[in-house]
Amino acid sequence: MGESDKKNAVQRGNFDPHTVFSKILAEELPAEFLYKDNLVTAFMDIQPITRGHALVIPNIPAIGLSDLPPETGAQMFKIGQKIADAIKASDIPSEGINLFLADGVAAGQTVFHVHLHIFPRFEKDGFGWKLPDRYFTPPPREELREAKDAIVAAMSSKA
Ligand code: 5GP
Numbered sequence: 305m306g307e308s309d310k311k312n313a314v315q316r317g318n319f320d321p322h323t324v325f326s327k328i329l330a331e332e333l334p335a336e337f338l339y340k341d342n343l344v345t346a347f348m349d350i351q352p353i354t355r356g357h358a359l360v361i362p363n364i365p366a367i368g369l370s371d372l373p374p375e376t377g378a379q380m381f382k383i384g385q386k387i388a389d390a391i392k393a394s395d396i397p398s399e400g401i402n403l404f405l406a407d408g409v410a411a412g413q414t415v416f417h418v419h420l421h422i423f424p425r426f427e428k429d430g431f432g433w434k435l436p437d438r439y440f441t442p443p444p445r446e447e448l449r450e451a452k453d454a455i456v457a458a459m460s461s462k463a
Pocket residue numbers: 324333335347348349350351352405406412413414415416
């Protein structure tokens with residue numbers, strides 16, 4: 305599937321069933337499964353950022369956040385929280401936990417079946433965020449207000 309096809313698939317609201325995660329769900333590819341219910345499935349990431357790195361995915365092949373029924377998104381977070389608690393209770397090194405979701409290519413999404421990452425963090429684990437220069441100079445309050453207005457307007461038009 306090419307980039308423009310992916311974009312069109314999102315715009316049309318169609319789902320791409322041909323990702324590696326669909327093959328995992330169909331048990332055509334092996335995975336270390338942690339959890340499964342009628343909405344979501346969790347398994348270990350094949351390339352863990354840290355030991356214990358897990359993924360929670362919807363059982364339907366939703367590409368991104370906009371394709372995800374809200375109750376399924378809520379269940380992804382609920383199970384992510386449960387896995388985070390379990391990691392903390394286990395002997396896996398963990399001084400903190402990151403939950404991360406990349407929605408879209410620009411956000412770093414590489415598998416087009418939406419997924420929530422859960423991974424343990426500890427000092428000197430080698431992971432870090434690269435922040436843009438603008439972060440270190442907070443904008444005028446007006447910029448925050450304009451952004452807030454744009455989001456609130458879009459939220460109320462969808463309500
Ligand atoms: P993204 O970059 O889209 O946020 O994350 C995709 C994640 O899927 C990566 O962390 C990557 O290691 C993981 N991944 C890709 N292919 C496979 C696979 O075949 N099996 C499993 N378990 N994880 C995978």
